[in-house]
Amino acid sequence: MELEFMDIQVERDCFLIQGSGIFTPGIHLVSGRVGSGKTTLAMIAAGLGMPDRGVVRRQGIGSVMLSMQFPEQHLTGSTLESEIASWRLDPDPVLALAGLSGRGKDDPFSLSRGELKRLHLACIFSRPFDLLILDEPFSALDCRGKMTTADQIGSIRAGITIIFTHENQHLPRVDYLWEIREGALVFLGSVPEALVGWKNKPAVLAELHKRGVYPKNLSTADILEAACRTHD
Amino acid sequence: MIDISNLIFRDLAIQKLRIPPGHTAVIGPNGSGKTTLLRLIAGLITPSAGAISIDGRHTGEIETGFVNEFPDRNILFYRVEDEISAPLRFRGISCRKTLEMADAIIREADLSYLATRISKQLSGGEKTLVALLTAVISSPRILILDEFDSHLDQESISISMDIIEHTGAEYVIQCTQNMDLAACCDQVLYLSEKGLQLTGTPEEVFSRLIQTCFYPGLWRIRDGT
Known part of the structure; x- marks a missing residue:
């Protein structure tokens, strides 16, 4: 089962997003700034939008669900x-x-x-869904709701889950990390190795890295465990 | 000073609350009445009982900027620059002056690339930034922000905080689920399903929440907890 973006590009007014990559089974986190094209990519991944250029290939995917931001x-x-x-x-x-x-x-x-x-x-x-796309699933939730949602996402064992978010406080354990940088979708790799190269990483993660502490993943439990290590 | 006494509106009841000038964060679980409190202070709804006064005057008598938590509910006009200019146009300020002020605030926020865009086509975060500029362009004395930061990334939050700081609003009352942001405010109000639980400086309030997920993440690293 996989979803592939093959050299896709979308251009609207002064907005441009482009990229290639393969989403395999597991949990993928795609981060990006406001207006960087997260929702546009989510719509394309769900088959509700089409790129101006390039191809979206779905293999072995039956059911698809898009959770919209609002x-x-x-x-x-x-x-x-x-x-x-x-x-x-x-x-x-x-x-x-x-x-x-x-x-x-x-x-x-x-x-x-x-x-x-x-x-x-x-x-x-x-x-259950083969392909679950979550556009800003944490927005509007309090910290308890975010942690519950992160746990629910983390407990998904099958299919492809793609989270598009700028959330920086409570995240689930994820398998793969992507980032939208200056109009391009960039695959950073598997977690935890990919966390180091994350440009717009959450403030808490940046603070931990500054102190030479590297959490195993992004969940609140991982961050708290790493926070304890800052005082070892 | 914002004085609230014997307030009742649906499930929200506050016997006494004084909010001094400055930046106040309103925090708490979903459904605890944060939005209701903000709307009452803004004068958008009237309490069933009790009173709210702002420096001795009724709510609604003082210029208030309000950013709704639903981004689409903030937008009225087709183009971004018309949206941001609207509060000045409604006040009958000359077209030349309105355009100058709108242009200045858009440039200061580094959002010139949005000025001619169609409002409805913006992303949720962009709509929120436009709503913020619209709320502050007329220099309100009170600025009320309902979880607007939940639609923004870290850098956009930082830009927004700069904009807010430079508005000169005497009272900024901001509902947020970002505890690191709340920790930087002058005072914090914590509401739960049982009503108003804690008020005070960030240190005072968060010291009582250390065992909960409401404790700021950056403070946990600072404390090693």
Whole structure:
């Protein structure tokens, strides 16, 4: 199973993103600045957008899911129950997973944005996908929600998961690291080796590297373990 | 001083709270009422009971800039430069002066490349930056920011903080899930599902949260915890 970008390019006004690379099974993290093209690449990976140039090749991929950055853009139901049912899921377990038990009759827009994101992610994580694309899955979540989401992503054992994010505090354990640099998608390699070459790395990781401490991966547990080592 | 007394709005109840001038971070779990508190202070909603006064005046009587947590809800106009200019145009400021001020603030923020773009086609982070410039262009006394940084990368947050610092707003009240950012503010309010739990300087508030994930990551490295 793999997804390949073959010399793709997208150009809009003053915006340009280009790159090549193969996404194999495992968890991939793609980081990039605001406006660098993360969402554009996510849409292309999901087959919802086309590059101006180049080819996107999918091999052995059946089911594809794109989690959009803004959870409100996914809504179709007027209650939490009907929203969950629209994913062909049983509401009760999903509500429990989202920490929203007993609120099935509520209007989704009565939730805070973080709660809405939790609901959306609970729907996503309740079904398996060959290719799961998560566009800023951590935005709007509090630290507990981010850690839970990171754990849920980290527990995915099959298929290709691609996370497009600028999150810099709570991340999952990932297998591969990519970075968008000045309009180009760059494959940095496998983690942990790739962490050293990460240009716009999270502030906490940069601080650890400055002190000569290298975490094994990006999860909160890995960062806390490394933080303890700074005082060895 | 922002004075809140006997406030009730839906599930949010605050008996007494005083927010001094400066940069205040509002932190806490999702659903704890942070957005509601911000909207009450901005005068966008009215409390069911109790009162909020800002330097002795009612909310809404003082020029307030507000950035919504939903980026699309901030945008009204087709082009970015029209969006950013809108608060000045609504005040009847001359076209020449409006254009000068919009151009200046866009250049200072290093966002000239966005000026002629179509607002709806921007990325979420770009929309947030445009919303911030729109909120500050009329130099409000109060600037209220609802988790706008969740759409931004580190460098964009740093640029935004510079913009905010130079607005001259007397009160900046910012809801955030970035605890390293909250740790740099003058004061911190911590809300939980049970209401307002902690207020004080970052040191005072975070010292009570050391066992939780709300403790700033950079402080953990500093402390070796």
